[in-house]
Amino acid sequence: MxxxxxxxxxxxxxxxxxxxxxxxxxxxxxxxxxxxxADGGSRDATVAIATPRADRVIVAPRGRASxxxxxxxxxxxxxxxxxxxxxxxxxxxxxxxxDAIRAGRRWGRFDVAIEGRSRMLPVxxxxxxxxxxxxxxxxxxxxxxxxxxxxxxxxxxxxIPLMEDLxxxxxxxxRVGRPACLASRIRTxxxxxxxxxxxxxxxxxxxxxxxxxxxxxPVRLAxxxxxxxxxxxxxxxxxxxxVPGEVKTRLARTLGNDAAAAAYRELVEHTLATxxxxxARGIVAAVELWxxxxxxxxxxxxxxxxxxxxxHRQRGDDLGAxxxxxxxxxxxxxxxPLLIGTDCPAIDADYxxxxxxxxxxxxxxxxxxxxxxxxxxxxxxxxxxFTGIAWSTPSxxxxxxxxxxxxxxxxxxxxxxxxxxxxxxxxxxxxPGARAA
Numbered sequence: 001m002x003x004x005x006x007x008x009x010x011x012x013x014x015x016x017x018x019x020x021x022x023x024x025x026x027x028x029x030x031x032x033x034x035x036x037x038a039d040g041g042s043r044d045a046t047v048a049i050a051t052p053r054a055d056r057v058i059v060a061p062r063g064r065a066s067x068x069x070x071x072x073x074x075x076x077x078x079x080x081x082x083x084x085x086x087x088x089x090x091x092x093x094x095x096x097x098x099d100a101i102r103a104g105r106r107w108g109r110f111d112v113a114i115e116g117r118s119r120m121l122p123v124x125x126x127x128x129x130x131x132x133x134x135x136x137x138x139x140x141x142x143x144x145x146x147x148x149x150x151x152x153x154x155x156x157x158x159x160i161p162l163m164e165d166l167x168x169x170x171x172x173x174x175r176v177g178r179p180a181c182l183a184s185r186i187r188t189x190x191x192x193x194x195x196x197x198x199x200x201x202x203x204x205x206x207x208x209x210x211x212x213x214x215x216x217x218p219v220r221l222a223x224x225x226x227x228x229x230x231x232x233x234x235x236x237x238x239x240x241x242x243v244p245g246e247v248k249t250r251l252a253r254t255l256g257n258d259a260a261a262a263a264y265r266e267l268v269e270h271t272l273a274t275x276x277x278x279x280a281r282g283i284v285a286a287v288e289l290w291x292x293x294x295x296x297x298x299x300x301x302x303x304x305x306x307x308x309x310x311x312h313r314q315r316g317d318d319l320g321a322x323x324x325x326x327x328x329x330x331x332x333x334x335x336x337p338l339l340i341g342t343d344c345p346a347i348d349a350d351y352x353x354x355x356x357x358x359x360x361x362x363x364x365x366x367x368x369x370x371x372x373x374x375x376x377x378x379x380x381x382x383x384x385x386f387t388g389i390a391w392s393t394p395s396x397x398x399x400x401x402x403x404x405x406x407x408x409x410x411x412x413x414x415x416x417x418x419x420x421x422x423x424x425x426x427x428x429x430x431x432p433g434a435r436a437a
Contacts, residue, residue, distance in 0.1 A: 006077030041357025108180030116190025241297030320386030344375035
């Protein structure tokens with residue numbers, strides 16, 4: 001083979017069938033191809049079952065487009081192959097893709113066979129395959145494959161909750177022409193047709209496709225199709241101007257003001273690189289840099305420019321008031337905010353993905369740290385849980401929990417991390433292998 005594949009499998013609550021899907025891909029992994037599972041925050045054992053059967057399992061905001069984009073962002077193969085969690089590839093799929101790519105076809109799809117009880121399913125599959133050949137538009141059930149470089153040029157799947165497969169097909173068709181339509185058949189589950197009735201499902205799909213072609217809102221169509229629509233996630237980063245003597249004051253007692261300010265710059269840049277990775281994977285849609293005491297320092301403007309983060313002024317008399325003001329601003333727009341500081345380099349894109357997923361089922365999420373506080377807070381609805389907190393003490397998280405209980409909030413707590421306050425903490429972060437972990 002001259003082409004290495006990254007097979008991206010979006011999954012959500014697929015514990016009943018994910019093992020069979022991934023076990024069928026074991027020979028592909030043995031041949032040097034890569035299998036990535038992009039989980040949308042499953043509530044069952046999907047992640048646990050998938051982990052030993054895939055090269056990588058990541059958590060992304062729920063939604064096929066965001067999950068597949070997240071998988072593509074960490075892929076290393078030459079060609080991306082997007083495979084539904086209830087589908088099986090034909091035995092000759094790798095060779096067929098290899099032949100197509102070497103023939104100059106930069107994207108394509110397979111024919112599909114639908115397995116289920118209804119006698120209509122062979123007719124449905126035949127119609128899907130014929131329509132795809134006539135229109136040059138592929139569906140997700142057909143196993144879309146695309147060169148990784150072309151996928152990046154096209155901007156990935158558009159961030160819509162439905163019809164993302166048709167949308168990217170249109171984009172790729174405009175860029176490089178019609179897809180390679182491979183006759184080998186992917187076998188996919190007909191469980192939706194069996195559950196809802198074949199004719200009813202066929203008519204619904206035709207109606208939704210027609211409405212989308214005429215410009216209907218994908219969010220409205222997703223609701224009609226029964227697909228949950230996630231609110232946009234926004235990452236808010238609290239930071240200060242890196243002025244010696246005004247940042248990392250505990251660290252400065254040991255290192256001096258200049259060295260502490262330099263370390264602070266390093267931490268901010270690491271945090272913003274994590275924000276970039278989270279945005280690239282579709283975990284967050286936007287990054288906001290919230291600054292104190294002002295936004296005039298040149299370093300803040302440079303960080304904002306180089307990382308594409310909008311710049312905002314923190315407002316409030318104490319940390320709690322400033323946090324609530326920032327969080328409330330996003331909630332008022334209909335967004336779901338995740339707020340972090342710059343002192344916790346252990347926060348990575350996977351941690352942010354877990355926080356985002358927790359907000360699908362909880363009102364709030366927190367990332368506790370070892371000293372009794374927290375390095376991350378996210379809210380799905382507004383609450384005053386930050387008033388009267390003795391900040392920078394071990395009582396921060398216990399007092400916040402008490403406020404949440406009083407407000408009747410459902411919250412999740414992620415794995416406990418550590419932050420950088422002292423020279424020992426800084427050495428811990430800079431130790432060999434610490435950043436890679």
